[in-house]
Amino acid sequence: MPAEKTKIQGISLTKEEILNDYRIANESRQASILGRREVLSGKAKFGIFGDGKEVPQLAMARAFKDGDWRSGYYRDQTFMLATGMMSLEELFSQLYGDTDEAANPGTGGRMMNNHFATQCLDEHGEWLDLTKRKNSSADISPTAGQMPRLLGLAMASKHFRLNKELKEFGKFSDKGNEVAFGTIGDASTSEGVFWETINAAGVMQIPMAISIWDDGWGISVPKEFQTIKGSISEALRGFEKSKDSNGYRIYKVKGWDYPALCQIYDEGIALCRKEHVPAIFHVEELTQPQGHSTSGSHERYKSEERLKWEADHDCISKMRAWILKEKYANTETLDNIEKEAAKRARDAKKAAWARFQKPLTDKRDDFLRMVDITTCNCAMTSRIDAIKEE
16 A cells, blocks of 8 residues: 655655655754764864755756766765765775775765765776766866856756757757756855856756755855855745746745755756756755864854854754654654664775775785794794784
């Protein structure tokens, strides 16, 4: 018997789907917490994570279909986990810089952590059927550098819809029904390439959906000092589509409001996919529970009032409160989900570290076997035994 679905602001979800989203959010958060510790303890060189952005990425992932493409940045780990384009073990393997492509298929250790990609070719160098899988272009580090690529991916979908001669290339598009999903931080919207891309996509009317994760800060700079009107969606109002003009559908939503996020992404992406009208999702009131990255502490530049506000508006805490209010689960059930998520993240970390260390420990063990001279009663035996004990 199929699970009973419930209507959430026009979206049908089962209780199991809601609780599964809650599980993914908590696994992602725990991975962020553990990842920061791994860097600060010396096991990894640098860490930047997606904590504080989990809930909107769950909603975005629900609208992401086979054949769609992502061109985003380093905050998108929850989206990658929710869409199945990355596992927790792979997230930690990337953090450690594992060069084994079986463990780290997205980058093979060639990029910093939380830079994502999916494979387009099989083991023989032949194209995979990209219409039957979820796809992510390879991230790059320059802020807003993902924007031109996002434009190109959306343009490709447009061409496949309009140009009948492209029909023979069925592995790349299903008649132009793909959406190119982009993500960017609010601070990076101050980059010139962001505005060039936004203008071009609005002129060409292509299926591009850009989500702007707005936590109010660009590292240590408040957004009112870098974004006109202190709001990117207000700054973009002139780009909004009217009845007789091209332009964007612009959506503004709180990043902790799970039901509203699910409804807005479902509606906005469906229209973008069908009509090839680009969409902008300004997701505000997000937070940075651990600050910008492992390079600093946000307690140094945020006031106590701001830090308290961020704690009160943590998107996972807000989702938990909503689940309890709507009686989709009780406190004990959610506590158990959180405990299991913490264990799952710890196990993934341990597995990734063991796999990363194995080539090194194998070489160490080979060396010890070579120098094992315990049958030789010479002056060096005690020193070698001491090395073997380390």
